[in-house]
Structure formats: structure tokens, C-alpha cells
Amino acid sequence: MFAITAARSSFEDPLSALEAGERPDPEPRDGWTVVDVKAASLNHHDLWSLRGIGLPAERLPMILGCDAAGIDEDGNEVVVHAVVEDGGSRPTILSEKYDGAFAERILVPRANLLPKPPELSFEEAACLPTAWLTAYSMLFGKIDLRPGSTILVQGAGGGVSVALVRLAVQAGHRVYVTSRDEGKREKALDMGAYAAVPTGDRLPERVDAVFESVGQATWAHSVRSLKPGGAIVICGATSGEAPPAELTRVFFLQLRVIGSTMGTKEELATLTEMCARTGVRPVIDRVLPLDRAAEGFRAMAEGALFGKVVFTV
Structure with a gap:
């Protein structure tokens, strides 16, 4: 499958560590499921990963991306909660320990899936799990x-x-x-x-x-x-x-x-419901096909954004 990967790390030139190309399909795992990604959004976390912050060399190469919306194995439209609880000393988020969302398919715990409201497009829903959830938790939870x-x-x-x-x-x-x-x-x-x-x-x-x-x-x-x-x-x-x-x-x-760090699955559920009911929608700076992801990374590195960058698959 096609994916965007941190192939190495470079603090001074993070974009040089970005690689686009074929990666193995996800391997089945008990309690986990494959989601066909329709849209994924870019976060500063992805740039930090390319710099080697929070993503040590022994975990490379790593498919980047925390946020995804797509279709699960049963044909349901879903949003993926990015925080993975796997019994470790602390929770991790997708693309830190497990491959992330910048791919045609992603393997995630079944418990991390929420229904995507029909009122939200895949592009809008993909903006919610990290930046918007963080904001929601800061404003209403903390x-x-x-x-x-x-x-x-x-x-x-x-x-x-x-x-x-x-x-x-x-x-x-x-x-x-x-x-x-x-x-x-x-x-x-x-x-x-x-x-x-x-x-x-x-x-x-x-x-x-x-x-x-x-x-x-x-x-x-x-x-x-x-x-x-x-x-x-x-x-x-x-x-x-x-x-x-x-x-x-x-x-x-x-x-x-x-x-404040990220937010809970329950907060993500109420955030998506709020957006569906009120008409509040994420501000999207640009939508790019996944094979042009480097353009989005470059704009973020230069600070030339207002709102989210979304990649479509």
C-alpha cells in the first residue's frame, strides 16, 4: 500500500527524512481492525517525529499521521481516536509506536473507532482527533x-x-x-x-x-x-x-x-456530536492527495497555514 513514512530523522532538515512509497499492508492482530483511510490530517506532531522527537531511531521507518477518518471492515464510516492504550506505562498515539494514518489502510484497536456523523465529510472528520480534540478538552474539560x-x-x-x-x-x-x-x-x-x-x-x-x-x-x-x-x-x-x-x-x-494533552474517546464523541448539531466545522487550509503530502509538510514547517492540512486517499 502507498504510505508517507519517516524513514530517518533530521532535526535541522525534517523534510529530508520524509519518504513516500509502498509499505506492507497491516498484519491482523487480535482486538484490532483495518480501516480504509479516506482522509487524514497533518499535525505538528508529524514534524516533530521527523525531527526525531518522540520517535527514536529503533522505531523507524514509521508511517506518520495521528488523525484518520475512513471505512471499517464492516462498511461503517468511522473516525479514529488516536490515543492507544496498550497496557504500557503511558498511552501512546498513532505513529509513535504503531504505524499511523498517512496510508491507504491503517490498523487500529476496535475500541478506538467512533461513528462518523453523516453531517461531516471525511475531510472534516479527519481534523478532529488531535488538534480539535485538544482544543475541546482544554476549553471544556480542563x-x-x-x-x-x-x-x-x-x-x-x-x-x-x-x-x-x-x-x-x-x-x-x-x-x-x-x-x-x-x-x-x-x-x-x-x-x-x-x-x-x-x-x-x-x-x-x-x-x-x-x-x-x-x-x-x-x-x-x-x-x-x-x-x-x-x-x-x-x-x-x-x-x-x-x-x-x-x-x-x-x-x-x-x-x-x-x-492539557489530547483528550479522551468520550470527549471526541461529544466533539463530533457538537459539530454535527451546531454546524461548527474545522477550518481547512488546504486539501491535498496523499502523494503530495510533502507540500503540506513544507507549508507547516514555514508557518504558511491557517487551519488544517488534510490528505485524501
């Missing part, structure tokens, strides 16, 4: 915010941040967004953000919560944007993880820092 709360989303444009804006606007929050890119700020406003400001600029008011995936470059701004008693919910640190901690402000204003 912190108690009432509709009308004020929030800040750092770094407009990425899959998680775009999902946060969409979901938060739907929930009735006043949403501030930051970006260095004027075009991305305009797109955030088009999605319903209350205001979009250049990265690091002072907000017109302090907010109840900040949603972080950038890390070092925006951390100080995040801490200083909070009301007393406010919270930062953080799911990543794409710019680095060693900023000044701002500890004096954290303890003096009694701020909270909450970590």
Missing part, C-alpha cells in the same frame, strides 16, 4: 468558564488555536487572539474573535483564561494578560519551553497553570 468569559488564544493560525477560536466563539466567550501575521489576525476576526492583536501587544482588558501552545515566545504575555485568579491552559511549547517563569506574578495573583 477549566470551568461560563459563557461570556474573556479568553486569550495565543498564536492564531495553528490547528489547535483555530479550533479554540471556533469553539470558544460558539460557546459565547469574548475571544482575543494574537498573531504576528496581519492576514491571520483578519481571518481570526472573520471567525468571530472579538479582537486580534499583534503578538505581545497589551490587551484592552485582562482575561479570565489564556490558552497556550506557543510557550517561550508568549509566556510572559500570557501571565501578564490574566486577571487575579485566572488560569493558563497549556498544551504545547512550539517556540521552546524555557521562558522566565514569572513566579512572583503567579503566586501574588494566585494564578493557575493547567497542563
